[in-house]
Amino acid sequence: xxxxxxxxLRSTRLNPxxxxxxxxxxxxxxxxxxxxxxxxxxxxxxxxxEPNLPPSAEYTFGTDSQGRxxxxxxxxxxxxTLRIGLxxxxxxxxxxxxxxxxxxxxxxWADWVIRTFSDxxxxxxxxxxxxxxxxxxxxxDITVVAVVVxxxxxxxxxxxxxxxxxxxxxxxxxxIARANGESEVEVLFREIMPNLLPIMLASxxxxxxxxxxxxxxxxxLGLGSNVIPSLGMMxxxxxxxxxxxxxxxxxxxxxxxxxxxxxxxxxxxxFGLDRFINPxxxxxxxxxxxxxxxxxxxxxxxxNAALEVKNLSVxxxxxxxxxxAVDDVSFTLGPGExxxxxxxxxxxxxxxxxxxxxxxxxxAYIVGGQVLLGGQDLLNLPDRELSRLRLKEIALxxxxxxxxxxxVVRIGAQFEDAIATHLGRLPRKQVDDMxxxxxxxxxxxxxxxxxxxxxxxxxxxxRVAMAIATLLHPKxxxxxxxxxxxxxxxxxxxxxxxxxxxxxxxxAVLLIGHDxxxxxxxxxxxxxxxxxxxxxxxxxxxxxxxxxxxxxxMLIDSLPTLDGKRALxxxxxxxxxxxxxxxxxAFHPRCPFAMDRCRVxxxxxxxxxxxxxxxxxxxxxxxxxxxxxxxxxxxxxxxxAVDKQAGA
Amino acid sequence: xxxxxxQRLLQYFLIIFIANSLTFLLPRIIPGDPIQEAxxxxxxxxxxxxxxxxxxxxxxxxxxxxxxxxxRQYLNYWGDMLRFDFGYSLFDYPATVMSKISAAIPWTIGFxxxxxxxxxxxxxxxxxxxxxxxSPRFLQGLVPLLMVxxxxxxxxxxxxxxxxxxxxxxxxxxxxxxxxxxIMRWDLKTLVNIVQHAILPASALVLFxxxxxxxxxxxxxxxxxxxxYITFAQAKGLPERLVFLRYGVRNALLPQVTGLAxxxxxxxxSGVLIESIFNYPGIGNLIYSAINxxxxxxxxxxxxxxxxxxxxxxxxxxxxxxxxxxxxxxxx
Numbered sequence: 005x006x007x008x009x010x011x012x013l014r015s016t017r018l019n020p021x022x023x024x025x026x027x028x029x030x031x032x033x034x035x036x037x038x039x040x041x042x043x044x045x046x047x048x049x050x051x052x053x054e055p056n057l058p059p060s061a062e063y064t065f066g067t068d069s070q071g072r073x074x075x076x077x078x079x080x081x082x083x084x085t086l087r088i089g090l091x092x093x094x095x096x097x098x099x100x101x102x103x104x105x106x107x108x109x110x111x112x113w114a115d116w117v118i119r120t121f122s123d124x125x126x127x128x129x130x131x132x133x134x135x136x137x138x139x140x141x142x143x144x145d146i147t148v149v150a151v152v153v154x155x156x157x158x159x160x161x162x163x164x165x166x167x168x169x170x171x172x173x174x175x176x177x178x179x180i181a182r183a184n185g186e187s188e189v190e191v192l193f194r195e196i197m198p199n200l201l202p203i204m205l206a207s208x209x210x211x212x213x214x215x216x217x218x219x220x221x222x223x224x225l226g227l228g229s230n231v232i233p234s235l236g237m238m239x240x241x242x243x244x245x246x247x248x249x250x251x252x253x254x255x256x257x258x259x260x261x262x263x264x265x266x267x268x269x270x271x272x273x274x275f276g277l278d279r280f281i282n283p284x285x286x287x288x289x290x291x292x293x294x295x296x297x298x299x300x301x302x303x304x305x306x307x308n309a310a311l312e313v314k315n316l317s318v319x320x321x322x323x324x325x326x327x328x329a330v331d332d333v334s335f336t337l338g339p340g341e342x343x344x345x346x347x348x349x350x351x352x353x354x355x356x357x358x359x360x361x362x363x364x365x366x367x368a369y370i371v372g373g374q375v376l377l378g379g380q381d382l383l384n385l386p387d388r389e390l391s392r393l394r395l396k397e398i399a400l401x402x403x404x405x406x407x408x409x410x411x412v413v414r415i416g417a418q419f420e421d422a423i424a425t426h427l428g429r430l431p432r433k434q435v436d437d438m439x440x441x442x443x444x445x446x447x448x449x450x451x452x453x454x455x456x457x458x459x460x461x462x463x464x465x466x467r468v469a470m471a472i473a474t475l476l477h478p479k480x481x482x483x484x485x486x487x488x489x490x491x492x493x494x495x496x497x498x499x500x501x502x503x504x505x506x507x508x509x510x511x512a513v514l515l516i517g518h519d520x521x522x523x524x525x526x527x528x529x530x531x532x533x534x535x536x537x538x539x540x541x542x543x544x545x546x547x548x549x550x551x552x553x554x555x556x557x558m559l560i561d562s563l564p565t566l567d568g569k570r571a572l573x574x575x576x577x578x579x580x581x582x583x584x585x586x587x588x589x590a591f592h593p594r595c596p597f598a599m600d601r602c603r604v605x606x607x608x609x610x611x612x613x614x615x616x617x618x619x620x621x622x623x624x625x626x627x628x629x630x631x632x633x634x635x636x637x638x639x640x641x642x643x644x645a646v647d648k649q650a651g652a
Numbered sequence: 653x654x655x656x657x658x659q660r661l662l663q664y665f666l667i668i669f670i671a672n673s674l675t676f677l678l679p680r681i682i683p684g685d686p687i688q689e690a691x692x693x694x695x696x697x698x699x700x701x702x703x704x705x706x707x708x709x710x711x712x713x714x715x716x717x718x719x720x721x722x723x724r725q726y727l728n729y730w731g732d733m734l735r736f737d738f739g740y741s742l743f744d745y746p747a748t749v750m751s752k753i754s755a756a757i758p759w760t761i762g763f764x765x766x767x768x769x770x771x772x773x774x775x776x777x778x779x780x781x782x783x784x785x786x787s788p789r790f791l792q793g794l795v796p797l798l799m800v801x802x803x804x805x806x807x808x809x810x811x812x813x814x815x816x817x818x819x820x821x822x823x824x825x826x827x828x829x830x831x832x833x834x835i836m837r838w839d840l841k842t843l844v845n846i847v848q849h850a851i852l853p854a855s856a857l858v859l860f861x862x863x864x865x866x867x868x869x870x871x872x873x874x875x876x877x878x879x880x881y882i883t884f885a886q887a888k889g890l891p892e893r894l895v896f897l898r899y900g901v902r903n904a905l906l907p908q909v910t911g912l913a914x915x916x917x918x919x920x921x922s923g924v925l926i927e928s929i930f931n932y933p934g935i936g937n938l939i940y941s942a943i944n945x946x947x948x949x950x951x952x953x954x955x956x957x958x959x960x961x962x963x964x965x966x967x968x969x970x971x972x973x974x975x976x977x978x979x980x981x982x983x984x
Contacts, residue, residue, distance in 0.1 A: 123663070124670045129921035129962060132939075132955045133675070139943055139951050140679045217805060221925055224807065226944055239808075243929065248814050249826055256811055264804045271803035361887055366785075387892075394889030402887070407880040410899050412906070412977065421898070422888045472888065 022276025028269030032262070036086045039079040047073035048080050048233055059254050066254035069245040077233045078258050084234040085216060085266070088150040092215025093208045095154025100161020100207055101200075107162060108169025118166065122159035130156055130214070131221050138227045146219055146229055153215040161207035168203050206277040213270045220263065235259045235266075309376070310512035311337040311360075311398070311480045316373035318352070318359045318536075320582075321366070327582040329355040329368065331536040334609070337480065337512045342503075344527030344544070345516045346559065350582065352536040353516045354403055357484040360514075361400050362390060377480065396426050399473040401483040401502075403516075408469050409457040415468055416453030419475060426476055442471040445508070446501050463494035467501065474505050481506070481513045487522065499526055520559050524548060532556050535582065535590035538609070541617040550628050552618040554595050557629055589621065597622060597630065657971075664967045671959050675952070676729050680722070687712050690742040690946040712742075738953025743945040749953035752938060757920070759829050760927065760934030762846075764919045767854040771861025772912050778862065779869025780901050783877060786892065795870075802863030807925040810856040814930070817852060825849050827931035853930040857923075868911065873904040906977050910969055917965020921958045 046052055051071040059066040065074035107114035130153070137152065138144050222228060223236025224243070238259035242248070247255040318330040329352045337343050347353045359370050362382055375382040377398055382390060394400075402408040410418060419439045423430065430438075440450040446467040457465060466486060473481060483502060487495040503526060506513050517523050523530060524544050532540040532553060540553040551557040558575045575594060586593055592602040601621050612623040622629070688709045695708075713719045720728075732738060738749035781787040782795065801809075818826035830836070830845050876882070877900055885899045915922070920935045927936030935954060942950035 120666070120670070123667050123966075124674070128671045128674065128959050129918055131924060132921045132958045133678075135924075135939060135943065136675055136679050136951060136955045139946070139948060220805065224925055225928055225940055239811075243811075248811050249819060251819060253815065256815075260808045260811060263808060267803045267805060268800055271799060275799065358883070363883055363886055365883075391889040391891065394887055396889065400884070400887035402880055402884045408884040410881045410885070410903070412902055413898065421890055421894060425888070425890050425894070469884070472884075 019276045019279050021272045021279065025269050025272030025274070025276055028265055029273060032082060032266050032269065033086065035079065036083040039082060043076045043079045045076070045080065047076040056252065058252075065258050066252070068241065068252070068255045069247070070241065072233075074255055074258060077238060078235075078262060081233040081235045081238055081259065082262060084146070084232055085220070085236070085263075088146060088219045088234075089212035089216040091147065091150040092153040092157065092219075093212035095151060096157040096161055096211030096215075097204055097208045099155065099158035101165055101204060103158065104162035104165025105169060107166040115166070118159050118162050122163065125156060125159060130218055134218055134222055135225065135227065138222055144222070144227050144229055146223070146234070149219050149222060150215050153218050154211060157211045157214050160210060161204070164203050164207055165200060168200055202277060202280055206274055209270055209274045209277065213267065213274070216266065216270075235263050239263075308338060309336045310339040310341065311514070312374075312376040313337075313360060314374040314376065316356065316359060316375065317371050318355050318364060318368055319371050320355075320368050322583070324583055328585075329536050329582060330359060332373070333533075333536070333538045334373075335531055335538060335541055337514060339479070339512055340506075340510045341529060342506060342513045342515065342527045344523035344530040345514060345533060346518065346520055346523055346530060347516075347533030348518060351533045353518070353533055354484055355536075356533070357400065357403075357482050357514075357516050360482055361394065361398065363400070392426070395422055395473070395478060396476045397478055398480040398482065399476075399478040401470055401473045401481060401486045403484040403486070403488055406462055406465055409465060411457050413456075414453070415455055415457065415460075418468075419453070419472060422472060422475060438475065442475045443468075445474070445505060446471045447497075463490055463498060466490060466494075466498050470498070470501065470505065474509060474511075477509050477511070479511055481511050483513055483515045485517050486515075487519075488517070495522065502526070520563055532559065535585060537590065537619060538617075539591070539619045542613075542615060546613075546616065550613075552612065552616060552623065552629065553591075553620050554597055554622075554629060555591050589619075660967065660970050664963065667966070668960070668963050671963060672730075672733060672956065673726075675955055675959060676726060679952075687742065687948070690948055693946045694743055733956060738956065739949045741942075741947055741950050743942070743947040743950075749950050752950060753935070753953060753957055756933060756935045756938045759932060760920055760923050760936065763850040763854050763932070763934070764857070764923050765916070766850070767857040768861065768912070768915050768919065770854075771858045772865055772908070772915075774858070775862040775865025776869045776905065776908050779866035779871075780873050780896070780904065782866065782870040783873030783904075784896055784900070785877075795867075798863040798866050800863075801859055802867060804860070805925075806856050806860030807929050809859055810853060810926050810929040813852045813856055824852050826852075829933040849932075853923075853926050853932055856926055865908070865911075869904060869908055872907055873900060876900055876904045879903075909976055910973065913965055913969040913972070917962040917969075918958075920954075920961050 049072065053063065053067045053071050053073050055067055055069050055071040057063055057067040063073050063075070065078065067073050068077070103114060103118060107118055133156070134149055134152065138149060141148075219228075219234075220236035220239075223234060224239050226240055226244075228234060228237045228240060230237070239256065242252070242256040242259070245252075245255075313336075314334050316330055316333045317328065320327040320329050331352075333356065335343075345353060345356075355364070355368060358364050358368070360375050360382070362370065362375070364370050370383060373383065377393065380389075380393070382393065382398070385393070409415070416439055419442065420435060423435055423438060439453050443450055443452055448464060448467050448471065452460065452464070452468065457468075460468065470486065473483075486502065487498050490498060499522060502513070502515075505511075515523055515526055527544050529541070529543050530547050531538050532555060534555050540547065540551065540556045542552075547556060548560060551560055555575075562575060586603075588604045589595070589598075589602040589607050592598040595602065599621060605621070607619045607621045609617050609619045610623055611617050612625075613627055691708050691712065710719075736750055738753075741747045741749055741752060744752070778791075778794070778798075782791055814826050817824045825831070825848060827849075829849055830842070831849075834842060834845050836842055882895060882899055885895045890899075923932075923934060924936035924939055926932070927934045928940035931937060935958075939951060939954045941947075942954070
């Protein structure tokens with residue numbers, strides 16, 4: 005929580021739109037406040053000076069056709085224009101705040117009023133409406149107009165405030181405050197109000213803009229006060245005397261520039277505020293060039309490997325610093341091998357899966373390593389050749405297949421584009437047969453091809469994604485948590501289908517997940533990922549019988565057994581924050597065997613047993629972990645629970 | 653499907669009802685007698701200062717039923733609305749308000765719809781390219797410029813355009829819908845003349861429109877490009893163009909199309925200022941001259957037509973949306 009607050013502040017301070025907008029508006033306000041006292045008001049009266057004079061030393065901006073000095077008139081025109089905005093903004097925010105709070109806290113009728121009112125306002129163009137009202141006035145009173153505009157713009161404010169209240173009420177700290185016995189009113193003022201400030205400011209700016217815009221429109225149409233100069237009236241006067249056609253640029257030019265400055269300032273202010281309310285991770289526009297391994301020497305794939313990952317490293321560039329999400333990971337996947345890759349959330353699993361396909365997107369950058377597929381380094385291929393290999397040679401079964409299908413395109417078309425890309429134009433019949441076959445293989449009917457993704461259940465969508473991934477019989481399949489969003493029964497079915505597909509195609513599968521049970525059921529071999537590092541690798545049965553890394557042991561101990569005799573043991577502590585990785589071995593704070601060396605030196609991968617790999621300082625010198633005494637540390641369990649609450 | 657339609661229609665009529673009741677009621681709360689003012693203006697224009705204006709006003713009020721109680725007037729108002737009968741022009745008697753509106757509408761719809769479509773197409777294409785990480789770098793430099801243009805009230809561009817292209821360079825006419833000397837016929841000469849007159853006002857609108865369409869498209873496109881289906885499309889090895897168009901643009905276009913429909917709904921109202929600047933003979937100019945001659949019935953009728961047009965557009969958006977977004981079905 006604390007760290008995200010810090011980064012929010014940082015991104016705000018560096019928000020150039022906000023600074024630029026505030027500077028412009030600040031300047032105009034300054035002009036409005038001190039300007040009038042610096043000029044001679046008399047020069048802005050009709051007939052005060054000789055009309056139609058171009059700019060000169062005497063009259064800086066020249067004079068207009070009614071004998072006003074333009075510069076003086078301009079300075080005097082700024083305050084009324086800004087005042088209009090202020091009135092409209094204040095009224096809109098007050099009304100919006102009150103009704104938004106009511107709607108947010110009590111819902112019901114207030115919700116309905118807001119919705120209906122904003123629908124009505126969408127049907128009534130504000131300017132047209134105001135014309136109707138002002139045209140009836142004997143002497144147009146622009147202040148009344150500003151008030152009405154305030155009344156017309158509140159639904160936007162109310163909507164924003166209402167959804168903000170609703171979302172804040174759901175947040176945990178409000179719940180905690182309520183649990184601590186604070187009343188609704190206290191919660192409102194202490195917890196909710198401070199969070200509403202930015203959104204109120206944004207609504208205020210919106211109403212100010214709307215107010216100035218509408219009033220100026222009325223004035224340009226001639227519905228303003230002919231007595232008090234304002235920027236809109238200056239435009240109207242210059243129009244009525246055809247200043248543009250008569251080439252009197254000094255008359256119509258300055259008010260246009262002043263108006264432009266006000267609106268540009270307001271626009272950038274609201275844009276900057278929006279950035280403040282919804283901070284986005286600033287993405288560096290210029291992507292660092294991926295370091296290419298120029299030396300072709302290293303491209304010597306191990307014989308008999310379907311996929312070889314060598315020293316793969318991926319970083320994230322965050323506002324708070326660079327994070328190593330995948331750190332120097334190497335492994336080999338044999339043809340037809342089923343390898344499981346296990347890790348807690350945040351261990352770099354998905355980052356690695358996308359990096360293997362070279363699909364990493366900013367802020368993630370691949371900074372080193374090779375991914376060898378049939379003697380070619382995927383990370384070093386031209387884009388076009390890489391595209392040719394994707395799906396045909398190496399396919400991705402995405403995580404969260406719910407969102408992996410294009411929502412506005414029929415399922416069948418999402419097969420067809422892949423077929424057309426890789427195999428060129430084929431006869432209709434052949435394409436249909438391929439799709440039917442692919443769907444049948446995953447247990448779906450061919451009719452599914454005519455449906456849209458939203459018409460399918462989660463499990464069906466996952467099957468469609470599997471059918472697409474296996475459509476062209478790839479040699480390697482990267483399955484990134486293919487079952488993460490599914491319920492247990494469907495999970496089993498999907499895993500079963502994946503197993504059958506693998507057997508039929510003979511493809512090598514890299515199954516990524518956090519569910520040790522699910523993965524060990526499926527895989528021939530496993531790798532264990534901790535804080536972006538591969539800490540253990542070996543045959544499934546051997547690893548289960550004799551885990552070499554303490555972390556692996558703890559993962560196994562946390563699994564329920566079939567006879568249910570053993571007590572389940574959790575792993576103490578939380579996965580490390582990648583921004584603040586401990587020195588030495590990243591696991592040492594949670595490791596029961598941690599030694600002094602572990603706190604300083606990062607362990608390298610080694611092979612204490614044939615066919616096994618581990619990165620731990622306990623080796624060499626032994627062929628298994630020392631016995632582990634489990635102490636149930638109630639203190640740290642409680643601390644864990646507290647941490648979770650605070651972090652939620 | 654039928655239930656959805658029924659619900660939407662009901663909501664639509666409620667909105668029209670409230671909106672029109674407001675247009676009837678609110679102006680009548682404001683003190684002032686538009687008839688008297690209008691006739692004063694008219695009398696002044698005709699150079700007759702000594703006419704018995706009070707008597708004249710009385711005749712008018714009786715003629716248009718303005719001496720009746722408010723509820724009667726309200727019922728009459730609805731009757732008139734349903735027959736598209738907005739009465740006679742006060743200033744230009746005996747021309748009816750509806751005849752004036754029908755004469756003006758083609759001008760507005762003609763130049764505005766071309767301008768709106770053009771701005772939408774160019775702006776959306778530009779916005780999509782701005783969000784695409786592989787598009788040329790120099791495009792990013794356009795963003796602040798687009799922000800600036802979409803911030804400035806666009807009718808002000810109009811004045812600058814007249815000054816540059818009409819007054820200084822003398823390339824294009826400075827105002828009006830066609831040459832006053834032109835005899836309107838269905839031939840090329842007339843068309844060219846009309847298009848020439850429409851170029852400048854339309855350009856002001858297009859310039860502004862490109863900015864705002866591009867910025868909204870860019871924002872939606874950035875969100876869409878973060879979706880999983882884009883990653884999966886790339887994992888399928890699809891060519892970049894296909895991912896960009898069918899997976900990116902196709903999805904980002906949905907909210908844009910809604911916006912387009914709403915712009916078309918507001919077509920009569922949003923041109924008011926640009927038309928008055930260019931003296932363009934459309935709805936906007938009609939309302940502008942009605943304001944200056946205090947022709948209250950014309951103002952009232954024009955605003956009613958605008959409201960009708962805007963709310964119909966809202967209804968149409970709702971009804972066509974399921975066609976462009978398969979996720980939304982009438983049934984639900």
